[in-house]
Amino acid sequence: MSGHGSRLPLTLRFKLGVLALLTSVVTAACTLFPPRWPIPTCYARVPPTPSPAPATPTPTCYAPLPPTPSPTAPFISPISPLPTPTPTALSPSRQALRAQLLAARQFPETVIHLLDL
Amino acid sequence: MAVYARLQSTLLHWQQALQARRAALTGQPLLGTYYILELTPRCTQDCRYCYNVWKLRPELVTGELDTRAWCELIAKLQAETGCRTVTFSGGEPLLRPDFRTLLDFCHRRGLASILITNGGLLDTDMLYFCLDHGVQMFELTLLGAEAATHDRLTRTPGSWERALAAMARLAKAGASWCGVFVATRENIGEVRPTLEMMIALGATALMFNRFNPGGEGARHLELLPTVEQVQEALAVVEELAVAYSLFASVSIPVLPCLVDIRAYPHLSFGFCAAGHENAYTTIGPDGRVRPCNHTATILGDLRSQSLAEILAGPALAGFVAAVPEVCRPCPGLATCRAGCRAAAEVCFGSLYEPEPWLHANLDRMPAAPSK
Numbered sequence: 001m002s003g004h005g006s007r008l009p010l011t012l013r014f015k016l017g018v019l020a021l022l023t024s025v026v027t028a029a030c031t032l033f034p035p036r037w038p039i040p041t042c043y044a045r046v047p048p049t050p051s052p053a054p055a056t057p058t059p060t061c062y063a064p065l066p067p068t069p070s071p072t073a074p075f076i077s078p079i080s081p082l083p084t085p086t087p088t089a090l091s092p093s094r095q096a097l098r099a100q101l102l103a104a105r106q107f108p109e110t111v112i113h114l115l116d117l
Numbered sequence: 118m119a120v121y122a123r124l125q126s127t128l129l130h131w132q133q134a135l136q137a138r139r140a141a142l143t144g145q146p147l148l149g150t151y152y153i154l155e156l157t158p159r160c161t162q163d164c165r166y167c168y169n170v171w172k173l174r175p176e177l178v179t180g181e182l183d184t185r186a187w188c189e190l191i192a193k194l195q196a197e198t199g200c201r202t203v204t205f206s207g208g209e210p211l212l213r214p215d216f217r218t219l220l221d222f223c224h225r226r227g228l229a230s231i232l233i234t235n236g237g238l239l240d241t242d243m244l245y246f247c248l249d250h251g252v253q254m255f256e257l258t259l260l261g262a263e264a265a266t267h268d269r270l271t272r273t274p275g276s277w278e279r280a281l282a283a284m285a286r287l288a289k290a291g292a293s294w295c296g297v298f299v300a301t302r303e304n305i306g307e308v309r310p311t312l313e314m315m316i317a318l319g320a321t322a323l324m325f326n327r328f329n330p331g332g333e334g335a336r337h338l339e340l341l342p343t344v345e346q347v348q349e350a351l352a353v354v355e356e357l358a359v360a361y362s363l364f365a366s367v368s369i370p371v372l373p374c375l376v377d378i379r380a381y382p383h384l385s386f387g388f389c390a391a392g393h394e395n396a397y398t399t400i401g402p403d404g405r406v407r408p409c410n411h412t413a414t415i416l417g418d419l420r421s422q423s424l425a426e427i428l429a430g431p432a433l434a435g436f437v438a439a440v441p442e443v444c445r446p447c448p449g450l451a452t453c454r455a456g457c458r459a460a461a462e463v464c465f466g467s468l469y470e471p472e473p474w475l476h477a478n479l480d481r482m483p484a485a486p487s488k
């Protein structure tokens with residue numbers, strides 16, 4: 001023995017060290033994958049028929065969900081191969097086009113009304 | 118909590134990157150990024166050009182999932198793929214009385230969404246609900262500059278005015294929306310004034326889709342535009358894209374053997390993405406999975422199978438590998454992928470047939486077989 005009688009044998013200490021290392025590696029790897037929450041939703045369950053009273057939906061709630069992350073990535077249209085630009089204020093050329101089409105009464109009254117609001 | 122949310126978002130992104138890397142290394146199918154959820158086969162319109170396959174073959178949809186089933190599938194899809202965006206389509210997705218519940222569910226799980234709608238049910242209240250719950254892009258179709266043109270194609274009186282009203286609401290709200298023009302033989306002459314109307318209403322992007330027969334459209338092959346009509350219309354789209362600095366895409370394949378697409382450098386031409394990273398895998402109203410929203414090929418059932426299992430099956434491989442004989446010698450095949458094979462499948466019963474627009478113009482192919 002090495003003279004440190006209270007210490008564990010070297011091989012056992014080595015195995016414990018390897019085990020601890022593996023545990024930390026596995027734990028870290030697991031964080032790469034998103035947690036699987038219980039299926040969380042609220043939906044209206046209609047009472048089974050026949051029912052003596054008019055069917056009133058009874059809300060059934062599941063576990064609350066984590067908050068929504070704010071979108072950070074640029075939007076890519078699923079049916080277009082390139083990113084779609086973010087909206088901008090109507091450019092002068094578009095404003096002129098709109099004025100021209102409004103003057104020509106190209107839009108129906110409902111649309112003109114909506115644009116005027 | 119914000120830190121947790123950011124961490125979750127980052128981890129999901131890493132997971133997607135890892136999956137892509139794994140696919141590259143192992144040859145396993147990539148699960149992709151884009152998913153179309155066809156919430157319902159029901160619609161408020163009866164469009165003659167509609168590609169929904171169940172219009173022609175009702176047996177392809179066995180039912181409509183309820184709220185809970187859709188939530189379970191969405192959660193499963195997100196857990197399996199790490200996707201960050203889903204696209205709601207139909208039918209008309211806003212016809213579902215639980216649409217807000219489904220959208221809210223996605224939003225709470227950090228999923229952004231795209232809404233493909235005819236606009237008829239997109240009132241102000243619904244619009245702001247969508248904007249508050251993660252809808253990043255709306256896609257609406259306008260088929261003509263005159264009500265008669267649009268309504269004749271939709272067979273729905275008042276649909277033109279309702280679509281324009283929805284576009285005006287989007288404009289007022291400053292929302293991102295894509296104006297879609299479906300070019301048929303009947304309306305392609307109105308492409309310029311129609312696109313101008315959408316531009317004047319603040320469309321963020323334009324999409325020009327030549328009519329692609331399928332579903333109800335398979336009964337109306339007479340709506341196919343000619344090659345010359347498409348060439349002229351593309352020139353108009355190109356001109357407007359430049360003049361108004363607009364992103365303009367052409368989603369339905371325009372076959373380079375029929376039209377020299379190099380003449381339109383400002384347009385983004387798309388080709389069949391099935392089996393590729395940018396595929397828009399479609400989940401039908403009953404939870405069954407198809408390679409895209411035009412095809413009748415059912416790959417599997419997401420209610421009982423994992424998406425990886427579904428995409429690894431022989432059905433997708435067969436769909437991707439199918440090439441019509443006339444296209445096999447073509448040097449452009451790798452890019453063009455023989456156009457829309459789904460349309461050939463629906464209209465002619467085989468993925469190996471030339472797609473309808475090519476079929477109608479076989480004599481114009483540079484390497485057309487002698488008759």
